[in-house]
Amino acid sequence: MNKEENKQSVYSVKDFNLWYGETHALKDISIEIPEKEVVAIIGPSGCGKSTFIKTLNRMVELVPSVKTKGSINYEGKDIKKTKVESLRTEVGMVFQKPNPFPKSIYDNIAYGPRIHGIKDKKTLDEVVEKSLKGAALWEEVKDRLNENAFGLSGGQQQRLCIARALAVEPEVILMDEPTSALDPLSTAKVEDLIHELKKNYSIIIVTHNMQQAARISDKTAFFLDGEIIEFDATEKMYSNPRDKRTDDYISGKFG
């Protein structure tokens, strides 16, 4: 049986357009994002990758000039019609630069559960341990949970941010170039982690690194100038792209 047709879509985007004032940043985007897979978003700088993943958790609305048209359904429901806080609880995000809060490691992880009303110490202790283990950081920090998170290395901070996102048990994790500020070793760790995470989470990751996209993703979407040029299984797209522009980009002819 064909594996791909078994998968449900977690997001289904139809004819979606987005403008920053006059700048038309996303043009007629239609895409079905499968559940519990890793989808890589690639494309040259300024093509709208960050804009796209920020629309998925409505963070893009923080820019006052943004206007949109078209629909995005998350698990069958229009994201415009869900409460933004509950959408963002189900859809976690990891940013390009690690952005831990200026608090202890423990409080960073506990922040999400706490704002959603989980206060008892025992549950929080469990969540902290589970999330840090899930982000492959537990062994490194278990003896210093009360130290400030700024004392961690960049790679550890980024895994802390992943753990922080895991702590509210999301369905989807959005990652915007999560390894671009990291050294190769930390990058490898985060990549391994993503591989591990896709068992339980749907992951959408923006990357500038073609090898990374090839290594970690099941599907890849190629963006160019605010449009999706091609969206297919990563293997197929890398070996046998349908569009010449995809081929040119992957083989490094531009971008």
Next chain:
Amino acid sequence: MKATIRERIKQNKSKRSSQNKIEKIMPMVFLLMASISILVTAGIVFTLFRETVLFFSHVSFINFITGTEWYPFFGNDPSYGIWPLLSGTFTIAAIAMMVAIPIGLAAAIYLSEYASDRNRKVLKPVLEVLAGVPTVVYGLFALTFVTPLLQTFIPDLPIFNALSPGIVVGIMIIPQIASLSQEAMNAVPQSMRDGALALGATRLEVALKIVIPGSFSGIVSSLVLGLSRAIGETMIVSTAAGSTPNLGFTPTESIQTMTSYIVQVSMGDATFGSTIYYSIYAVGMTLFLFTLTMNILANHISRRYREVY
């Protein structure tokens, strides 16, 4: 023929020897100016100190710092216990802070977290203008507007009382607290807010649990500076608080602060060299020590506890 840039620079260099002299003299001038301001300050503190010492040759130091009665004008039997003036000063400061902290911080949160760019651009300068209104105007405002208004709620409130000038001193320091706190909040990086929002936090949660803790040192030092101004405020209390040195926290009665005592004596006819004359220096010294402590504290807090991102 046109000289090349390099040649022209060379030519100009030789002309610059006169400039060299200026280059050497100017640092001295700057140093001199800086020294003058420091020397003047030192001079003031020295005078204050010398006259204070003279005061304590008339009145016992112990009586001054432990006494609970301040009756300098009791001809034969004056008493110089500082506590009534201290309690008057702190009554005003406490009322002022009760007004200024909630309003100033709420305004700062609005400006930093909620206001659109357009509203912020309008409101910030308005705050700065408010901070520049002469305090005598605030004093009149307290006496002729706030006191009568309060009297409609508290019918037996006397014309001179602590409540009205306390509130108005609070109003006076709101702009400073709002403006300094807003700057501290602005320094919290957007990425912190994004991190919390992406976890499903509301904007209010972001403001209260990320922005305020993240700018705590700046907020506290703005409050301490505000408190220091409230303690040193003179015109408003002289105009509207009366001149009755009462010990205790009684907002509905006339009180006297350290500053308004100094004004009262300076405007009256205390003879040069009398105990009353020297007493204003002792009170001034006390006031100076308080505001100095506050300012050092504010500095210390903002340096020691500054969040680094």
